[in-house]
Amino acid sequence: MARMAAFIVLLIPGLMAAAGIKLMRDTLFGVLISPIPWIWLQFVLGVALFLAGFSFFAGFLLHRDRKKGKVSERWQK
Template sequence: MARMAAFIVLVIPAILMAAGIKFMRDTLFGILISPFPWIWLQFIVGAIFFAVSFLFFAGFLLHRDRKRGKVSERWQK
């Protein structure tokens, strides 16, 4: 059960990251999606989705590697 919960916790940011990439890609091709009134807002929301999801994954990996002692001394607490 714990593995399933961890999987779900990692799937949600993956979906947000994919949505962020899609929003930014649609902006570059000039496609406006309905909830956004302006195309520049669509790009900013996509960039925020991508950045937050990416930082979540990076923090998760750093935390896991710190627990296992696989990071250099620079990244230790």
């Protein structure tokens, strides 16, 4: 059950990062998604979603590796 919960916790930020990449890609090709009024806002939202999802995923992995003692001395608290 704990593995399933960890999978769901990592799935949500992964989907956020994927949506951010899709928004940025659509902006580069000039496709405007309907609820967003401006193309530059779509790109900014895409970057924000990507960075939020990626940073959560990276922080989760860093926290897990710190607990197991698998990080270098530079990243220890």
